[in-house]
Amino acid sequence: MSTRTKVFLYGILLVLCVPFVFPTWWMITSSFKPNAEIFSPSLWPSSWSFEPWRQVFTMQPFAQQYFNSAYIAVVVTLGTLVVASMAGYAFARIRFRGQNALFLLVLTGLLIPSEVTIVPLFRIFNSLGLVDTHWPLILVPMLGPPSVLATFIMRQFFITLPGELEEAARMDGLGRPAIFRKIALPLARPALGAVAIFTFLHSWNLYLEPVVYISSRTKYTLPQALTQFTDAYQGQLWNVQLSAASMTAIPVLIVFVLAQRQFIEGLAHTGLKG
Amino acid sequence: MTAPSFWTTRRRDQLTAYVFITPALFGAVAFVFLPLVLVVWYSLHEWNVLADSFNFVGAENYQKLADDPNFPAVLRATAFFSIGLVVLNLGLALLLAVLLNQKLRGTTFFRVLFFSPVVVSLLAWTIVWGFLLQDNGGINGLLDAVGIDGPNWLRSGGTAMASVVIVQVFKNVGLNMVLFLAALQGVPQDLYEAARTDGASPWTIFRRITLPLISPTILLTSIITVVGSLQVFAQISVLTQGGPGTSTTVLVYYLYQQAFQFHAFGYGATLSVVLFLIVLALTVLQWQMRKRWVFHEH
Numbered sequence: 001m002s003t004r005t006k007v008f009l010y011g012i013l014l015v016l017c018v019p020f021v022f023p024t025w026w027m028i029t030s031s032f033k034p035n036a037e038i039f040s041p042s043l044w045p046s047s048w049s050f051e052p053w054r055q056v057f058t059m060q061p062f063a064q065q066y067f068n069s070a071y072i073a074v075v076v077t078l079g080t081l082v083v084a085s086m087a088g089y090a091f092a093r094i095r096f097r098g099q100n101a102l103f104l105l106v107l108t109g110l111l112i113p114s115e116v117t118i119v120p121l122f123r124i125f126n127s128l129g130l131v132d133t134h135w136p137l138i139l140v141p142m143l144g145p146p147s148v149l150a151t152f153i154m155r156q157f158f159i160t161l162p163g164e165l166e167e168a169a170r171m172d173g174l175g176r177p178a179i180f181r182k183i184a185l186p187l188a189r190p191a192l193g194a195v196a197i198f199t200f201l202h203s204w205n206l207y208l209e210p211v212v213y214i215s216s217r218t219k220y221t222l223p224q225a226l227t228q229f230t231d232a233y234q235g236q237l238w239n240v241q242l243s244a245a246s247m248t249a250i251p252v253l254i255v256f257v258l259a260q261r262q263f264i265e266g267l268a269h270t271g272l273k274g
Numbered sequence: 275m276t277a278p279s280f281w282t283t284r285r286r287d288q289l290t291a292y293v294f295i296t297p298a299l300f301g302a303v304a305f306v307f308l309p310l311v312l313v314v315w316y317s318l319h320e321w322n323v324l325a326d327s328f329n330f331v332g333a334e335n336y337q338k339l340a341d342d343p344n345f346p347a348v349l350r351a352t353a354f355f356s357i358g359l360v361v362l363n364l365g366l367a368l369l370l371a372v373l374l375n376q377k378l379r380g381t382t383f384f385r386v387l388f389f390s391p392v393v394v395s396l397l398a399w400t401i402v403w404g405f406l407l408q409d410n411g412g413i414n415g416l417l418d419a420v421g422i423d424g425p426n427w428l429r430s431g432g433t434a435m436a437s438v439v440i441v442q443v444f445k446n447v448g449l450n451m452v453l454f455l456a457a458l459q460g461v462p463q464d465l466y467e468a469a470r471t472d473g474a475s476p477w478t479i480f481r482r483i484t485l486p487l488i489s490p491t492i493l494l495t496s497i498i499t500v501v502g503s504l505q506v507f508a509q510i511s512v513l514t515q516g517g518p519g520t521s522t523t524v525l526v527y528y529l530y531q532q533a534f535q536f537h538a539f540g541y542g543a544t545l546s547v548v549l550f551l552i553v554l555a556l557t558v559l560q561w562q563m564r565k566r567w568v569f570h571e572h
Contacts, residue, residue, distance in 0.1 A: 001377060013373055013384050019444045020388050026412060027402040039408070041415035087298030094291040106298060109306040111557055113505050115526045116550045117309035119533050119543045120316055124309070126323070143301025151298050170283075176290040205396040207508035208526075212534055223397040227512060238405055245398035256393040260386050263393060268452040 024249065031243040038238045052239035056247065059240060060225055061218050066247070069222040072137050073203040079142040080150050080199045081192055088154025089180050093166065103155075109148035114140065115208065122212060136213045137206060137221065146202050150195045153270055157191035158184060194266030201267075204252065222248045310550070316543035323537055335544040347520045348528045351435065355524050356503040358439040360496050367447050367495070371454035372480075385455075389448035396445070400512045403441040404428065407513070431521050434514050438522055442509055446502075450495045457491035458484065497560045501553060525549050 030038060031052055032045045040046075056062050090096070091103050125136045141147065161184060169179045185192075210224040220228070226248060229241040256263050320331045339345055370388055374381045391399055406412040407427040414424035427437045461484060469479045485492075507526045510516060516523035516531065523531075525545065533542025 006378065009373065009376055009378060016370065016373075017384065017387050020391055020448075023399065023402045023406065023444075024390065024394055026406065027398065030405070039410045039412075039415070041412060041419070083297045083301065086294040090291040090294035094287050094294075096288045096291040099291075102295065102299060105307075106295075106302045109302045111553060112306050112310055112550065113501070113553060115505055115507070115529065116546045116553070117306065117313060119529075119539055119546055120309040120312035121305070122533075123312070123316070123321075123539070140305050143297065144305035147298065147301055148306065176287055180290075180294075201393065205508075207397060207511070208530065211511070212530075223395065223508065226397045226401060241401055242405065245395070245401050248395040249398040252393050252395065253390065256390065257386070260389070264385070264389050264448075264452055267392060268449055268456070 024253070027242050027249070028246045031239055031246045033239055035237060035239045049239075052237075052243040053247075055237075055240045056229070056244045059229060059237075060220075062225065062244060062247075064218050065220045065222055065225040068134065068219065069204060069248075072134055072221060073200050075138055076142045076203040077196050077199045079138070080147050081196060083143065083147055084150035084154045084195060085185060085188065085192065086180070087151045088156075089158050089184055091151070092155045092158035093161070093184070094176065106148055106151060109145060110152065112145065114145050117144075118208065118212060125213065131213055132215050132219060133213075134219065137203075137209055140209065141199070141203055141206065146199060149270065150199060153195055154188070154191055157188055161187060190266075193262055194269050197263055197266045198270040201252070313543050313546045313550070316540060317547050319540045319543075321539040321543075323539060331540065335540050338541060339544055339548070344520055344523070344528070348523050348525055351520065351522055352504065352524045354435055355439060355506060355522075356500050358436070359442055359503045360499050362439060362443045363447050363450055363499050364492065364496060366443060367450035367454050368492075370447070370451045371458055374451070374455055375458045385452070388451055391445045392448045394445075396508055397512065399445050400441060400509050403437075404513050407437055407441075428514050429518055431518050434518060435522050438506075438509055438513055441513065442503075442506065450499065453491055453495055454488065457488040461487045493560075493563055497556065500556055504549065504553060525552075 025043070029043065029045055032048045032050070033040070034047075034049050034051070037046065087106070091099065091106075121136065121140065122131070125131055130136060165183055165187075166179050169183050174182065205223060206221065207223045210221045214220055214224060217225075217228075222244075226241065226244050229237045229244060231237055317335050318330060318332060319328055320334070321328045374385055374388075408414075409426040409429070413427065417424040425433050427433045465483050465487075466479060469483055474482070504524075505526060506524055507530065510522055510524060510527045511530075514522040516527050526549065529542050529545040529549065532538045532545060
């Protein structure tokens with residue numbers, strides 16, 4: 001490849017990067033600007049103001065909301081890993097009566113987006129007195145459509161395991177639950193990682209469900225809280241909002257940079273199956 | 275000699291399997307199938323949560339749907355969003371994948387950059403774009419610098435939908451890019467070499483060899499992207515609230531407005547049924563096309 005072609009290709013790549021990188025950059029730097037300066041097109045704040053970052057916590061119970069999002073995402077992720085790996089293993093490695101029919105039943109769940117069922121689910125949770133609690137945000141993703149996708153991904157993985165491993169374990173006198181725990185699960189680490197990343201981000205980004213179910217500020221999750229930074233006239237306090245948005249995005253971005261291969265391959269893989 | 279135990283290995287295996295699938299099965303039934311049946315049942319009811327009334331009204335909601343002056347506009351907005359998103363997303367994803375497939379140093383670095391919006395919180399991404407697209411925001415600031423007077427992107431009928439599409443394209447194009455990149459790397463190198471020996475131009479090679487060979491991936495990604503695009507909600511809710519007028523009121527947003535803002539739950543359920551039918555039709559279409567592809571491969 002000639003140098004001229006290379007320079008040309010790098011030029012295109014750099015230009016194309018702008019709409020991908022610039023918004024995140026702009027979000028973080030603008031969060032340090034005073035609100036008066038917020039629309040000035042400078043790439044770097046003229047003076048750094050940490051006031052917006054402090055205001056995030058005084059305007060809303062933001063630490064509580066952060067904790068809500070974090071604990072819900074962790075519970076949903078761990079729960080999904082347990083539910084999906086067990087079901088995926090059984091469908092892939094054990095022969096039992098009704099196997100195909102039951103798998104088909106679970107599989108058709110992939111067809112039904114959660115937006116379709118939100119009205120009846122709201123009625124169900126309403127009659128159970130669980131509206132304005134975190135239960136719908138935990139139970140539906142952990143057992144509903146995203147978990148169905150996770151089950152499918154785990155099954156596809158377990159099907160590829162060589163049968164000899166289990167035969168050998170069986171000769172050693174291990175029962176099924178032990179084979180699952182000691183042989184299959186440790187081998188499934190890449191698939192479990194992919195499911196964990198996908199599930200965590202799904203929960204972290206969940207927006208329609210919190211908006212529908214949650215009405216108390218102290219119970220808000222981050223996506224819902226981010227939209228609430230307005231002044232008394234419903235005008236947006238951009239610098240505070242962008243500070244809160246930065247706090248939501250930066251931790252995930254750091255983990256992404258540290259484990260970019262797992263993120264990219266895992267998410268592309270789960271996206272493909274979905 | 276002891277009598278053979280009832281608990282043979284096979285029976286134990288079966289029991290384990292049923293225990294293992296119970297939570298997933300319960301979830302699929304309780305949170306997918308039961309609500310799906312109920313949504314059809316509710317669509318035949320008038321249900322006002324404030325008045326606590328729930329009455330059977332037969333096909334009245336469907337009559338309302340047929341008479342709803344907003345509904346054609348909602349379908350149009352939904353189609354516009356989905357088609358716009360698929361075309362731009364797949365086009366850009368393919369371009370990025372082709373660029374990253376060149377023998378250049380540092381492509382991994384660019385891959386990380388192009389992929390990064392996928393992991394930025396959806397609401398954070400949407401909010402910062404909403405900020406940039408304000409009338410006096412960063413985009414118009416840039417345009418001003420080169421002497422262009424940009425429109426009020428999110429508040430004018432002509433640009434609101436296009437803006438929402440663009441925001442979503444940059445958010446998730448990285449996923450399709452990675453899928454295309456994998457497909458491109460699966461194209462056998464000797465095919466390229468043979469074509470080059472025959473004197474084919476790069477464009478002919480791309481059109482005659484690359485595109486046909488990655489067409490299964492193109493089909494797959496377009497279906498995934500269309501189905502995903504039907505679920506768009508947060509972006510609309512934050513950027514335009516369905517406006518101006520109904521120009522960005524896509525189906526899910528309309529469903530949300532009817533059910534949870536206007537408390538017309540029966541009608542909301544009817545709109546949910548419509549959404550389900552569209553997703554179902556797309557999935558059947560996907561199966562049909564996959565079958566044809568398999569046929570062609572033989």
